[in-house]
Amino acid sequence: MSEPSHRVPPDAAALQAPLARLLRPLVRLFVRCGITFPALTDLLRELYVNVAEYDFALPGKDQTDSRVSLLTGIHRKEVRRLRGAGAPVSAVPAAVSRTSRIIARWVAAPEFTETDGRPRPLPRAAESGPSFESLVASVTRDLRPRAVLDEWLDRGLVTLDADERIVLAEAAFVPSGGGSQQLYYFGRNLHDHIAASVANILEEKPRFLERAVHYDGLSPALARRLEARAREIAMEALQQANREAHAACETDPGGEARWNFGIYIYTEDAPRPVPPAPESGAP
Incomplete structure (x- = not known):
């Protein structure tokens, strides 16, 4: 596969207005949550060094403190202190991974959906046919279905109907409350949206659909x-x-790629x- 061609990036001055608009809701969140300007500058300093070190390394050459300093405008002493932390890793919290996998199967697998595609209300257990127990077991054997059910009822991801069947709630699709799940998807989804937009700006032909x-x-x-x-x-x-x-x-044989x-x-x-x-x- 050929490498994507790149266009000349926009002038830094031209980015000021769209960048201010992009950052305004984030700054509102920072102020509301107590992330002060000095704390944000510390984080940005680390990210600048990290991006310059890992994303702008020249093929076959070791990245130097001087080059990172030149790329970022950060003093070499600070660069030397901050380098080597490793590329940022977006670890998926265990609860997020297991919940999303079970819900994805509930709303996709034919045996767990109605003819119109809606997720079926499921009995807790059944000798034959789909049930909540069989749903959880089809994804993982490491969790007791009763423990998953109790957790989901507490979080409002499922409810019980008049027949004591388990019904998937809309809250299962929209994590809320500022918990670990919502914050994980906040970072992941905004990252991917911005990354797609940036790729479309920098590459000769827009690669991603973003409309x-x-x-x-x-x-x-x-x-x-x-x-x-x-x-x-x-x-x-x-x-x-x-x-x-x-x-x-x-x-699919599986691999390292991901899709969002x-x-x-x-x-x-x-x-x-x-x-x-x-x-x-x-x-």
Whole structure:
């Protein structure tokens, strides 16, 4: 496979405005969570050194403190102190891995879904046919299905219907509350979205699909209605992609590659721009 061709990157000054817009919601999160500006600069300093050390190394040559300092603008003494930490590793918390694998199978495998593709309500156990016990056992033998069920009931990922069947809740698809699962996907999904956008800017031809449908100047009622409809469309697309990926994985030999298909929806009540007041007293 040939290496992708690269275009001349945009001028640093041209990135100022989009970068400020991109970072604004993150800065709001930082301030709300107590991440101060000095703490953020310490993190950025480490990341600059790490990226320069590992992502900008020249083939066949050892990366030097001087070159990292030149690339980052960070003093060589600081570079020497910060180097060698290793490339950042995005470890998947065990709870995230096991939960996502079980839910992915529940919403994709034919034996656990209805004819319309919705996940079936499952009995706790059954002598024949699908059950919650058989679902968990089909993914891992290291966990007791009862322990998984108790955890999921506590977190609101499942509920019990009138027949005591286990029903997958929408909360299973949208982790919330600022816990480890939500924070993991916060980092993973934003990383992948930004990485796709950056690749499209730097490469000669955009490699990744990254599109959005957007309308401004809407009434709040229409914005909410479009948000609700977009949520329905998005869930249908995600479930279809999951079913096809799950089926394809059955015969895939496995490897080191990964794939992410994500969708986002956003609405806000943006204030209309106020036109400048006419000058008074002008001749």
